[in-house]
Amino acid sequence: MEAIARLDGLAAERHDPYIISRVLARQEAISSSAIEGIRSTLDELLLAGEMTDEEARGTAAQVRDYAGALDTVLPRAQTTGPDVFTIDLVLDLHRAVVQRVPGYRDTPGCLRDAVVWIGSGRDITYSTYNPTPPEDVAPCLAETLSYMRSGGSHVADQPLLVRMAIAHAHFEAVHPFRDGNGRVGRLLLSLMMAAEGHVPLYLSAYIEAHRHDYYEALKAAQQRLDWSAMVRFMADAVIGTANELMVTRKALLELEATWRRRRQFRAGSAAARALQVLPHFPMLTVNRLARLLGISFPAASNGIEQLIDAKILLERTGYQRNRIFAAPEALLIVNRPFGEAPLVSDG
Structure with missing residues (x-):
């Protein structure tokens, strides 16, 4: 929270609620997509950003859609506050990040209606985690969104970082879509910060660099209801990302x-x-x-x-x-x- 306050102070001093460069928002899109195996480079993405929709192709176009979603929803979160977290928002985000994914089997922006599992192999017998059954996805997602809107007594005694950790782990546990859950979930983290009036940090680069710890923390929260590792990881991600942002800004100046x-x-x-x-x-x-x-x-x-x-x-x-x-x-x-x-x- 000290790291967040330091950035908030800098943003207020410079009268700039988004002191993070537009380029860093695109780096977030690259890192978040890379975690899901969608590889692009910043050069490719920025090049695609100067092209028309017809000219942009391949993974760079997919990543550009992710960056475009950030550009659209961050100001909305800052203006609307926690009430921004609705099912329509989640469906819009999903539509944006998977609309160009080749071979996506469902309709982008629609909740899944099939059983899915996490783990190697095609047989659920060898799964490492089984997300919410399809008939329970909608009500479970509604509970997650209610929590993100601070619709309960937890807002009084749970700091923002704790709520970010819990909401993220729960969203990924519900796994509301066949694909794209990780990218949507990481977008929601930045939105939670913006909705509470803070500088929205982009955590995917940290998560990509510490992927093993991230998955282990998710596993502890989802399988054993052990939240401490997830909260620790979220705090480390915020501190690491804030420090990296300050280094980048200094170097650019x-x-x-x-x-x-x-x-x-x-x-x-x-x-x-x-x-x-x-x-x-x-x-x-x-x-x-x-x-x-x-x-x-x-x-x-x-x-x-x-x-x-x-x-x-x-x-x-x-x-x-x-x-x-x-x-x-x-x-x-x-x-x-x-x-x-x-x-x-x-x-």
Whole structure:
């Protein structure tokens, strides 16, 4: 809770309720999807983000849908508060994260009506955990959502982190869908923080880096009703993620200072203003930069050419039209493995 308070204080000081970079939200989508075996890279995802729906393909498009769901529901959670946790929200989230999954056997956004089990093999005899029977999924999920809305006396004596741990373990135990439960469950963690007025941390990178501990904590909670490991894991995930966020922000600020030393940009020019945008949009088009800065296409194009000349941006497509530009030094910082020290160029 001290780590959360530290970030809340920084957000209030900067008048920014989402001090986490847009890029880190996309890193969350990558890490959460990777836990489920859906592999993409930040470069691929950001590249897909500059494409049309028709152009985006494969796993990057799936991960982009996850990131888009975050962009949509986080402001809603902040505005609505705990009342945001409804069955419609869960179904919408599920629809968003599995709508492009090849071979998904059910209808995206619909509760499962089949028996499922956790564990290797096709025979339930060898399962390690059997989730809720299909006829009980709806009422059990309703209980989980009521708990997340703080609809009970527990809100008075259970801190947020305890409620996050319990709600997450219970949601995954219910396993309301045939696939996509992990991704939806991890989205709900960020929403629980936002709904209570806190900076919404994205915990999937920590979970991916400590996957064994995560599954062991879930198993203890779901099979033995031993909640201590799950609460400990959630606390460690919040502390680790908060620390990683501060390291990333510091590195990006140092990088921006390095860029400004690299060339004297005219004050107020498109290139100078773009330096504050690039950590959040390290892959963009001329049109995107023009919209972000509220300037004309020619002005944005001229700014990008100056940034290329300063070796801050590189053109990625090789096309004459619809070109996409990347800031590789920013990508190197935000795309590093969890816990690894960032590399910042000194000039």
